[in-house]
Amino acid sequence: MTPAFDSAPAAPRRTRIRQTIDRLRAAIEDGSWPLGSKIPTEPQLVEALGVGRNTVREAVRALVHAGVLECRQGSGTYVISTDELAGAVARQFPAARLAEVVEVRRAFEVEAARLAAARRTPADLAALDRALADxxxxxxxxxxxxxxxADAVLHSTIVAAAHNAMLAELYASVGTAMRATVAQAVGGDLRPDRYVDHTRLIAAIRAGDPARAADEAGTFLESTSGE
Structure with a gap:
């Protein structure tokens, strides 16, 4: 689907390219082009955006370089990330060792648990209970x-309970990598020896004990199990 874009105002070439990048990004962020969808063809974008072919081509190329779009030979251009930060993280992940990803998770999740224990609201606690049960x-x-x-949702709910918008945005950017560490840890079958209980972590947040919550969050990330 091609969104209804407003006509682009006359502007210097570099400005037109920047404006076109912003308009393409907006179509991704507002859901007009969902994650995994194919964006309109170059001629369709030229017509919808009211800019030249070269401007569209450079704007698309910039978003491909940023890891937001991916050109697939003979198929088209697809949305592979909803923001540039997530795209940058996704480019780094294939070359990263599992231990490195777990270290990044630890940096986010330990602090998130500490803050959540200090700031959680009754609504947060209800959401945490639901996420833990799920x-x-x-x-x-x-x-x-x-x-x-379900594990990813629980950890994201803990981050949300920390009430730090920047932390939440940064954590969302590593969502794909975080899920991959859990998938690698549990494997294709859920064996009892791979289970990691998070009940004590949620209990510490409920109790309003930042030190204990941070300790619980760090404990299951000490190894490279990642779960």
């Missing part, structure tokens, strides 16, 4: 993919 149910289901997603 994680437990996903484990019992035996479906690894469901568990990985």
């Amino acid at each position: 994680r437990e149910a996903a484990w019992r289901s035996g479906r690894a993919a469901d568990f990985v997603e």
Whole structure:
């Protein structure tokens, strides 16, 4: 689908390219082009944006370089990330060792747990209880993919309870890498020896004990299990 873009005002070439990048990014951020979708063809974008072919080409190339779009030979251009930070992280992940990713998770998640214990609201606690219950149910289901997603939701809910918008945005940018560490840790089947209980972590946040919450969050990330 091609969104209805306003006509681009006359501007110097570099400014037109910058404006076009912003308009393409806005279409991704507002959901007009969801993650995984194919964006309109170059001629369609030229017509919709009211700019030249070279301007569209350079704007798309910039978003490809940023890791937001991906050109697939013979198929088209697809949305592979909803923001440039996540795209940059995704480019780094294939070359990163599992231990490095876990270290980054630890930096975010330990501080998030500490802040959540100090700042959580009744609504946050209810959300944490739901996310923990969903994680437990996903484990019992035996479906690894469901568990990985439920585990990610629980950790994101803890980050949200920290009430730090910058931390939440940065943590979201490592979401794909974080899920990959959990998927690698649990493997294709959910064996009892790979289970990591998060009940004590949520209890520490509920108790309003920042030191204990940070300690619990760090404990399961001491090794490279990542779960």
